Amino acid sequence: MEKVKHVLTYGDVFVDYIATNTSNTSFNRHLGGATVNVATGVSGLGVPSEFITITGDDETSTFVRNELLNEGVNLSHAIITPKKRVSGVYIQLTSDFDRVFASYVNETPDLQVTYEQLKSQSFEDANIFHFCSGTLFHPKARTTTQKAIELAKNNHVICSYDVNIRLLRWENEELCRQTVCEFLPSADIGKLTKEELAFLMETESFEEGMMRLSRYAIPLVLVTDGENGTYAGFQNQIHHVPEIPVQAVDTTGAGDAFMAGIIRHVYLFGLPETKQEVIECTNFGNQMGALCATKIGALTAMPRMAEWKKNN
Template sequence: MAAVRERSHILKKQGLISLGEAIVDYIALDSSNTTYERLLGGATVNVAVGISRNGIPSSYLCKLGMDETSKFVEGELKKEHVDLSFCSYEPNKNICSVYIHLNQHGERYFHSYVNETPDEWITSAELDKRLFNTSKIFYFGSGTLFHPIARNTTEQALQYAKEENLLIAFDTNIRLKRWENENQCRETILSYVQKADIVKMTEDELLFLTETDTLEKGLEQLVKMEIPFLFITKGKYGAYAIHDDMRIHVPGFVVKAVDTTGAGDAFMAALLSCFHDRGIPKNEAELTEYTEFANKAGAISATKLGSL
């Protein structure tokens, strides 16, 4: 992909589109794992909310149902001023649930993922191109790409985004349990990495995707894909930002972590807020500023319970 250039007519556009799947997290309140706190989650939801909290118009695209859980999702997103007017609705749709349990040491761990309507997704025919006419950034992740309907919708959204010259941002955000096998996951995600202007992944995801055992070896492979802006996050150790010949490491911020779920999404939302408001970083200093701001957001998000 050629280097990203600032497009003058995009400067007049405002807002981010996030495409994905809303998830409700049920987090156990004690080690009996019988009582839960219900919290809104899902990577693409987290980014949509993070963008809105930074004062940027934010639109979320997904399929919602008519039951109480969908009403909960709607209510939470509307509180965050996220626009849902371009979502689709299906009476039989059930929102996906993730159950987080506590072990005897008080540590949280993933227990189960429940999707009672696995074939209900927003379809390509339900996308409205008018939203892409006025927006500035299109963001998506890999969390739904395992399903053919979701992939088709993503392809249509990418086509609209490219036709309207939106910046395209992608988070690899790998959840292996959703995929048939590792090869399908790896090949699919790598194909989408090459369609984005801005890509974020963790160091572990880099090693998985490139089938290497060190960050340096992994970067050697990814650099060949000519991703305009690549960000590799390392948790409390900060992040790498790679653009053309620039390779910058920006240290992280030390905090007392309560729940790291969603920290990467907070990083992405902060990063995309910089791209939205300030444009393409023009030099190493600006790229460093963007990454430092994103590191700070990710660290702060880890100090409270829940992915938001």
């Protein structure tokens, strides 16, 4: 009996400490991070999900691992290094109850998954490998990502890349732009926002940006533009797929839910080969992003398959 393939994701875990009130003196703890959201989002959509990351042996790391396991994410090849401390993001509330990024704490930035710790079995049993730029700022993690892509390509695994730029983690904009772009040719699926397209391609013209991006020869490019929907670049053509109208209450994590939807569709049906398949795939991603936006939170708002079926 053939073993069921999984979606393999690599990235950092974060703990979001979100203020409980506008005094910003007490905080609730939530599991966070773009790749975490995608790994759990994929699992919630009924697809086997495995996550490669690194945690420590302290109480916060135990909380992180338990949360991932509770979400159905396989951690067989995740790394535990006792001295590692999970990064924390503190989010405060303004008087109008808007969320504001207050501080970022990373006590052990140099403790990363090394390329030697990657297990070839993870990639042999994978259907899709997903990563983002969140770890590429660190040289050790960058090398690990390169090795992971190599293992994926050697095993004919589809590579999914959400650029997901967070400039605060980089020394400067040019290093960020150069590094993020270096990984674009490795992607079979490339996802970025309209703002990230302008930043990476150094033009405010959407058409010029898409033309410059086409030089990287990514089979399927997805450019999200909030309530304006998604632009899918496929075979030198751009297809606009409208957003799903919903009453949005919180867009946190909507892009990750979109990505989980895209990955689920490609996992089941393969990379799109026609315009109609591109539209169907993108539309499903849009539906997942829209569902996420109707709920508060990120990971807690990731759509479940039963929820989607109820609405369709």
